[in-house]
Amino acid sequence: MLLFETDRLQIKGLTQKDKTYFAELFTDPQVLELIPQKAFTAAQITHRFNNNQNLDLSRLQNEKCVFGIYEIGQSELIGLCLFLINSDQEYELGYRFRTAFWGKGYATETTKGMLDYYFNIMQVETVTADVNIANLASVKVLEKFMSSTLEFYNERDCCTDRRFKIKKEDYLKENNKL
Numbered sequence: 001m002l003l004f005e006t007d008r009l010q011i012k013g014l015t016q017k018d019k020t021y022f023a024e025l026f027t028d029p030q031v032l033e034l035i036p037q038k039a040f041t042a043a044q045i046t047h048r049f050n051n052n053q054n055l056d057l058s059r060l061q062n063e064k065c066v067f068g069i070y071e072i073g074q075s076e077l078i079g080l081c082l083f084l085i086n087s088d089q090e091y092e093l094g095y096r097f098r099t100a101f102w103g104k105g106y107a108t109e110t111t112k113g114m115l116d117y118y119f120n121i122m123q124v125e126t127v128t129a130d131v132n133i134a135n136l137a138s139v140k141v142l143e144k145f146m147s148s149t150l151e152f153y154n155e156r157d158c159c160t161d162r163r164f165k166i167k168k169e170d171y172l173k174e175n176n177k178l
Contacts, residue, residue: 001055003067003081004121006113009106010070011081014053018068021077021098022049030099034135036157060122069095069110081110086163091118092128107141115145119168126167132159145171 001013014022025031026040026048040048052066059065060083069079078101082094093114095107111129118127129146131138132154139162146164154161 003057004113004117005072006109008072009109009113010072011067011110011113012070013055014049014066014068014077016053017075018077019045019049022068022080024098025080025096028099031096034132034138035096036132036134036159069097069106079106079110081114083114086128086130088128090126090128090165091122091124092130093118094129102137107138108144111141111145115166115171119171124168126165127171129164130154130161131164132157133162134159145174 003011003013005011023040023042023045026037026045029039032039048066055065055067062085064085065083067081067083068077069081070076071078077098079095079097082096084092084094086092093111095110095114097106115127118124127146128149129142131142133139133151142164146166148162149165150163152161152163153159
């Protein structure tokens with residue numbers, strides 16, 4: 001199921017053939033260091049993967065959902081597009097990419113696509129994103145679209161996170177859609 005497309009990417013539902021690359025995104029030390037997160041066990045990967053296959057779009061309104069990111073015309077999973085709900089019960093975007101796909105502008109493209117989807121399709125009023133301040137590449141991406149509103153110690157991940165936020169009205173003004 002195709003959720004949305006950008007110029008170079010498709011964001012769509014996961015299929016069984018994606019599981020190996022999905023697992024890589026939860027076990028690769030380079031990926032996890034920037035989140036930071038401990039590597040998932042095989043059982044945790046299977047549970048998370050199975051829970052995010054064949055998603056009903058109505059789940060996006062009140063559950064955490066994961067979709068695959070693919071280059072248009074290719075079938076290989078390159079990353080994950082995460083529709084989240086933060087600790088304040090606000091909509092939150094997230095993403096992660098396999099290291100071979102870092103530095104290609106895909107995070108920026110995914111972020112813009114997710115904001116378009118949140119504001120134009122889901123009709124939400126505010127979107128947030130939390131990022132480990134040591135993840136400089138993601139901090140730069142989020143600064144392109146959102147304002148920093150809060151810095152806090154993330155006890156679960158043992159790091160300092162920065163919360164970014166943007167309101168629909170401000171996003172649409174910035175993108176000349178009002």
